Amino acid sequence: MKPALAVLILMSLAGCALGPDYKRPDVSVPKGYRVPDPQSEAGDAASLADAPWFEVFQDEQLQRLIREALANNYDLRDAVARVDAARAVVGITRADQFPNAGVSGAVNFNRLSRDGATRIPTSVLPDQNRTFGSAALNLLSFEVDLWGKLRRATEAARAELLSAEENRKTVATVLVSDVATAYLSLRELDYALEISERTLKTRESSLELVKTRQGGGVATMLDLRQAEQLVETAAQSIPTLKQQIEQTENRISLLVAKNPDGVVRGRGFNEQTFPPEVPPGLPSSLLERRPDIRAAEQLLVGANARIGVAKAAYFPQLSLTGLLGGQSTQLASLFSGPSAAWSLVPQVSQPIFTAGRLKNGVRLAEAQRQGALIYYERTIQTAFAEVSNALIAHRRMRESRERQQALVNALRDRTRLAYVRYRGGVDTQLNALDADRDLFQAELTLASIRLGEMLTVVDLYKALGGGWK
Known part of the structure; x- marks a missing residue:
């Protein structure tokens, strides 16, 4: 009984754990995000990222694609497997604490x-x-475990498990944004194809008019060649757009883990809607919301615990x-x-002489903790920068879209008047063709800018840490 009693006494004494206890580092958090017009941004705690992804992306087909991706995507399934592996490591490491x-x-x-x-x-x-x-x-x-070596090792393994779980959420966040980006890009390409096909029909009608006028001696051969040039320009853009559409469909198929195939469309490009307001929320809440920041912090927790494991080797x-x-x-x-x-x-x-092995083991653990701290701080600063960039892009793209829409409206009226004057014989064909060419390019540019505005919402949603819930 005496040996057993001695064992119980020793086990009860095993209460201390070497190494520093984790304390969250102090991080400089800005009072607000940098935006083009800070006075217009209210410092409200509510954030766009608090909304589930199916409330942000309201196209039914887009929602279906996101659900398929969250269930089948290869990267997300690999992240889940990494979480399972980290959970098993915790069990293996914790088992060393028991007889x-x-x-x-x-x-x-x-x-x-x-x-x-x-x-x-x-x-x-x-x-x-x-x-x-x-x-x-x-x-x-x-x-x-007299010196807490095994408990520190379990603490580190558990932190790495939590980091793996947060990384899984990061993958889900990126996946939601990737599917939304690819789908919106596909709808923009569809719209650009509609513009090109509509413009082609208009230009073919104009070409027939020029041929008729040229046959009657009203139009010249130069007028005919210029009209033919515009027809071929519009026709040439169509195969390129179709190629981009088919390749984008293949990219979406890969995201949802399917063989290359077509993608069912939902709302039209101009029918896509987003929340009227995109409040970013408070910067301090970003530390708790973004999974990549929490994953980086858990890596820091694990590295901090590894110092205790290294120091316990002295005793x-x-x-x-x-x-x-x-x-x-x-x-x-x-x-x-x-x-x-x-x-x-x-x-x-008891180690007596190890030629500096133990000392350098502690130095290595401390250096790894310093590296984890630097990575944690850099992840936070990167997050602030990504949110600010998305807010700036959203504001500027909206301004650009409003200007471009005004330009398209003016060019549409100019084109209509130019062709009326040309058909009435009071203006040259050159002015009509110039107006038509400018309108075609302006409409494509407007579609591209509108897509950019949509994608800034997607980028902001991802930067704020939304989408994974």
Whole structure:
């Protein structure tokens, strides 16, 4: 009983843990995000990222694609597997804190030679065949965690598990934004194709008019060639747009883990709607909302705990091994009283000279913690910059879209008047063709700017840490 009592006392003393306890570093958080017009941004805690992704992206087909991607995407499934692996590592590491018990047994069959190096007469050993058996219950094999090494290792493994889980959420956030970006780009390409096909029909009608006027001697051959040029320009853009559409469909198919195929469309490009306001919320809440920031912090927690593991190597290590069983030369008496056997082996080991191995192990752990701290701080600053960039882009793209829309409206009216004057014989064809060419390019530019405005909302939603819920 005395050895067992000593063991319990030692285990109760194993309460201290070497190494620093984790404390979240102080981070300089701005009062607000940098935006083009700070006075127009209210410092409200509500944020666009608080809305679920199916409220931000309201196209039914886009929602279906996002759900498929969240269920089937290869990158997300790989991230889930990494979480499962990290959870298993926690279980393996934590198991070292508890005693291990098992059962062992063996039977040896031997025949001793009478003519060996030491001759054995018959009077000493009547039977040359000998049988020896043993059976034991390994009560414990246990390292007493006097200095908290095993607890620090478990703390580090658990932090790495949480980091893997946050990384999974990061992958989900990026996946939602990637699917939305690809789908909106596809709808913009569809709209650009509509513009090109509509323009082509208009220019073919104009070409027929020029041919008629040229046949009547009103239009010149130069007028005819210029009209043909505009027709071919519009026709040439169509195959390029179709190529881009088909390749974008393939990209979406890959995101949802399907073979290359077409994509069912939902709302038209000009029917896509987003929340009227895109409030960013408070910068301080970004630290808790963005999963990549939380993942970086958990890596810092794990690196901090590894310092305690490294420092514990300086101190004595106490391990206990105990067994209970029987040993006998006759199997029939293996479990009888005289054959009983037990042992309890406390073992202490203390490093004396390691040529700087332990010191450098601590230095390595401290350097890794410093690297994790730098990565954590850089992740936070990157997040602030991404939100600010998205806010600036959203504001400027909206201004650009409003200007471009006014230009398109003016060019549409100019084109209408130019063709009316041309058909009435009071203006040259050159002015009509110039107006038509300018309108075509302006409409394509407007579609591109409108897409850019939509994508700034997607980028802002991702930068704020939304989408993974």
